[in-house]
Structures are given as structure tokens and as C-alpha cells.
Amino acid sequence: MRMPNPRSAWTTLISLLLVAAPCSAGAAQARWEFVVGLEPAQEILTVRGCSAQAQALVRLRAGSQALPYLKSLTRGGQQTLRPDARGVRVNDWQAGECFEARIDLKSAGLADRYRIGRGKDYWRVSPALWFWRPRRLNPESTLEFRLPAGWSESVPWTPIGESQRYRLGATPDDWPAQTAFGRFDETLIDLPGGRLRVAILPLVDASRRQSVMDWFKDTAPVLLASDGQVPLPDTQVLIVPLPGVSEPVPWGQVSRGGAAAVALFVGADAGSEAWRQDWTTAHELAHLQHPFLGSRGRWLAEGLASYYQYVWRARTGQFSATEGWRRLDAGFKRGRAVGSGPPLAELGRGWGGTMRVYWAGAAYWLESDIALRQHGSSLDAVLGAFRRQHLPSERNWPPEDFITALDAEVPQAGLLARYQRYASDREFPDLRDSYRALGLKIGQINDEEMPANPLRDSIMKQR
Numbered sequence: 001m002r003m004p005n006p007r008s009a010w011t012t013l014i015s016l017l018l019v020a021a022p023c024s025a026g027a028a029q030a031r032w033e034f035v036v037g038l039e040p041a042q043e044i045l046t047v048r049g050c051s052a053q054a055q056a057l058v059r060l061r062a063g064s065q066a067l068p069y070l071k072s073l074t075r076g077g078q079q080t081l082r083p084d085a086r087g088v089r090v091n092d093w094q095a096g097e098c099f100e101a102r103i104d105l106k107s108a109g110l111a112d113r114y115r116i117g118r119g120k121d122y123w124r125v126s127p128a129l130w131f132w133r134p135r136r137l138n139p140e141s142t143l144e145f146r147l148p149a150g151w152s153e154s155v156p157w158t159p160i161g162e163s164q165r166y167r168l169g170a171t172p173d174d175w176p177a178q179t180a181f182g183r184f185d186e187t188l189i190d191l192p193g194g195r196l197r198v199a200i201l202p203l204v205d206a207s208r209r210q211s212v213m214d215w216f217k218d219t220a221p222v223l224l225a226s227d228g229q230v231p232l233p234d235t236q237v238l239i240v241p242l243p244g245v246s247e248p249v250p251w252g253q254v255s256r257g258g259a260a261a262v263a264l265f266v267g268a269d270a271g272s273e274a275w276r277q278d279w280t281t282a283h284e285l286a287h288l289q290h291p292f293l294g295s296r297g298r299w300l301a302e303g304l305a306s307y308y309q310y311v312w313r314a315r316t317g318q319f320s321a322t323e324g325w326r327r328l329d330a331g332f333k334r335g336r337a338v339g340s341g342p343p344l345a346e347l348g349r350g351w352g353g354t355m356r357v358y359w360a361g362a363a364y365w366l367e368s369d370i371a372l373r374q375h376g377s378s379l380d381a382v383l384g385a386f387r388r389q390h391l392p393s394e395r396n397w398p399p400e401d402f403i404t405a406l407d408a409e410v411p412q413a414g415l416l417a418r419y420q421r422y423a424s425d426r427e428f429p430d431l432r433d434s435y436r437a438l439g440l441k442i443g444q445i446n447d448e449e450m451p452a453n454p455l456r457d458s459i460m461k462q463r
């Protein structure tokens with residue numbers, strides 16, 4: 001072991017102090033350039049990271065499960081680095097120096113518990129398993145993919161121009177994300193306000209992939225049903241078609257690492273009509289309207305997506321307004337059936353509380369939408385104002401901060417006070433006053449029981 005000389009000990013101490021100090025300005029962090037390569041025949045992914053800035057200490061790491069898939073990690077092309085599960089600390093990084101990580105893509109793909117992490121012409125592997133990087137870096141750092149001809153990437157980061165270079169952004173490196181590499185084309189769907197980059201993994205033949213793409217292109221404009229604008233300028237959509245599965249969309253999720261991104265697992269045998277009638281896609285796309293709200297804000301996030309999954313589809317004519325109310329009413333019934341329990345903000349993913357999280361959350365947004373409309377605004381309008389000021393957002397929003405920002409648009413609508421009441425409530429909310437305002441009866445949604453009501457029509461009627 002080499003004893004540190006006094007000067008480098010000081011450098012280390014100073015750099016430790018710098019790392020320990022609260023660091024809000026990303027500009028203080030070094031900028032890195034990453035180049036990702038793929039050797040399809042060997043099933044090896046390489047990540048080369050370089051920085052023009054000298055740094056006293058660099059802590060390289062990937063996700064906590066990444067180590068078994070790392071074949072080698074070298075510095076400057078010769079020095080072997082030996083990380084443990086928490087990564088490796090590297091001292092005296094020289095200006096212009098590079099590291100290179102080689103990842104066993106085959107075993108990383110095989111680790112997928114649903115066995116769809118690897119196929120003949122693709123790998124779907126979380127960046128937590130392959131993306132070795134300094135824990136802290138400048139958000140303007142870039143990632144470039146240099147893949148062989150015919151191979152593409154599907155990644156959440158924001159593209160720079162039309163290149164295969166992406167801006168890394170400021171989201172923490174432990175936020176989940178989805179990445180895939182393979183023989184597929186990314187299809188751009190341009191809509192007012194933004195575009196979707198859609199990749200369909202080659203798990204089924206080309207004609208089946210084409211029908212999935214046709215369906216998704218028809219479905220995506222549901223995003224415009226609030227105020228005609230897509231919530232985000234650029235969004236990765238990764239579609240995994242599941243051969244032999246006839247449930248239309250058994251699973252979907254939005255991840256936030258790199259940027260907000262949508263993953264949809266689509267039953268390849270369901271067919272266009274079943275895909276069209278499924279609610280999951282509208283639900284996931286509706287999540288793009290809010291920033292990451294953490295576990296305390298989960299009920300707000302799931303509630304917002306559950307509310308809009310029906311409102312948007314009624315507005316775009318996928319079913320009638322009456323049917324939209326019937327489905328919301330049925331959701332509230334499922335939430336009510338859970339009975340009382342812990343305060344809404346403390347409800348995790350356990351037991352039957354899920355239905356309360358989703359539908360008490362949706363009730364919050366319905367009641368807020370009603371109050372906003374009674375004061376000349378709407379939920380669409382305040383979310384639009386939030387989007388213009390704050391999206392895309394690369395940080396965690398405590399739920400009260402999100403609601404405070406919405407509340408500021410129309411304070412008379414009481415969004416913040418209602419939030420506080422709901423978050424601490426142990427019961428499903430009493431919606432009788434809201435139903436009365438809408439001219440609806442709980443559990444009896446049919447055209448005969450619904451006298452004309454402009455408030456109700458302003459929410460659900462086709463536009």
C-alpha cells in the first residue's frame with residue numbers, strides 16, 4: 001500500500017468536503033461524455049466514459065445488482081478497477097482520461113424474471129445493470145450510441161438533434177429506467193407540443209409489429225384530450241409485444257430515470273379491437289402530466305391517471321360520456337368497498353388498499369375539477385399552466401409542492417385544503433355533494449337518470 005503524500009491527502013480532504021457540501025448547482029459537477037458500443041455476436045455492451053476535467057475523486061458505479069454482469073472495468077486502457085456492489089472510488093482523475101466498462105449483455109438479459117430480457121435480435125436490460133458512471137455529474141453530460149448498422153437503441157434520455165447522442169439530465173442515477181437494444185426501428189410520432197419515440201421489440205413477426213404500431217398511432221392522440229398539447233416535448237415509449245398472450249395490455253408503467261418514459265407490455269394475440277378497448281395505455285400516458293411524486297404522492301399520481309383514463313377516452317369518442325361516468329362510478333365503488341384503513345398518504349402497495357389509492361385519488365381530482373370549473377377554470381387548465389412552468393422536471397416533487405403550485409392558479413378552488421383533508425383521511429371520501437352538482441346518482445348511471453347538466457358535460461363530453 002502506498003502512503004499518500006501530504007498534498008494528495010489535502011486534495012482528498014478538500015474534495016470530500018466538496019462532495020459532502022449540499023450541491024444544488026449541477027454546473028459544479030464535471031461534464032462527462034459516454035459512448036456505448038454493442039458487439040451483437042459476442043453479446044457484449046461497452047460503456048466508455050471520458051471527462052475533460054481533472055477530478056480528485058471519481059466514484060464509479062452502476063445499480064446495486066450490476067456487478068455480476070461486469071466483465072471488466074478499466075481506467076486509461078490498462079489499469080483494472082475492482083468495484084464492489086457500491087462501486088469503486090478512483091483518485092486523481094486526469095483531464096481527458098477515460099474508463100471503459102464491458103458488460104455481459106447475455107447474462108444481464110437472461111436475468112429478467114419474465115424471460116423477456118433477451119431474444120434473437122434484442123436485449124431489454126435496465127441501465128442499472130449496464131450504465132457505469134460517476135455518481136455525480138453535470139446534467140449536460142452526453143451519451144452516444146454507436147451501434148452496428150441495423151441495430152437501434154430505445155432509451156429515456158433526451159436526444160440532441162437528430163443524432164444518436166442524448167443529454168443525460170439531472171435525474172438521480174438510482175431512478176428506474178428502461179433501455180433496449182436490437183434490430184428495430186424507432187418510430188417518431190409528432191404531436192402538438194411534443195413527440196413520442198416508439199420502439200416495438202422484435203418478439204413477434206413484422207406484420208404483427210405493424211398492427212401494434214398502427215394501434216398505438218391511433219391511440220396516442222388521446223394525450224391531446226386535455227388542452228390539445230402533449231405534456232412533454234420528448235418521450236420514450238417502449239412496447240414489448242408478448243407472443244401467445246391474449247390479454248390486451250397486461251402491464252404498463254411510467255419510469256422517471258433519464259426522463260419520463262412509458263413501457264407497455266402488449267398481448268400480441270389480443271388483436272386491434274381488444275387493444276383499442278383497453279384502458280392501460282390511456283392511463284400510462286396520463287401519468288406524463290405530473291412529475292415524480294414519490295410514495296406519499298402515489299395516490300395523487302394514480303388518481304390522476306385513473307381519472308383521465310376515462311375522461312380522455314370519453315372525450316375522444318372511444319365511448320359515450322354516460323359510459324365514462326359509469327366507469328368512474330364503478331371505480332369509486334371498488335375504492336369504497338375497501339373500507340377504512342390507514343391515512344391515504346401512508347397507504348403502500350400492500351393488501352386491498354390499492355383500490356383505495358387509485359379511486360380515492362381519482363375522487364380527489366374529480367372534486368378538484370368540479371371546484372375549478374365552478375370558479376371558471378378546469379383541471380386541464382391548471383395542469384397546462386403547471387406543464388408550461390415546470391415540465392419536464394428532473395426532480396422529485398413532494399406532493400404538497402405539486403398541489404401548492406396547482407392551487408396558486410385558482411386559490412378559491414381549495415386544492416391544497418382538499419389535499420390535506422384527503423391525505424389524512426382513513427375513509428373513502430363522501431362524494432354525494434359532487435354527484436349532486438353533476439346531476440348524477442351513485443350506482444345509477446344511465447341516460448334516463450341524467451338530466452341535462454352543463455358542468456357534467458364540460459368534463460366528459462366529446463370534443
Ligand SMILES: [Zn+2]
Pocket residue numbers: 283284287301302305
Ligand atoms: Zn398508474
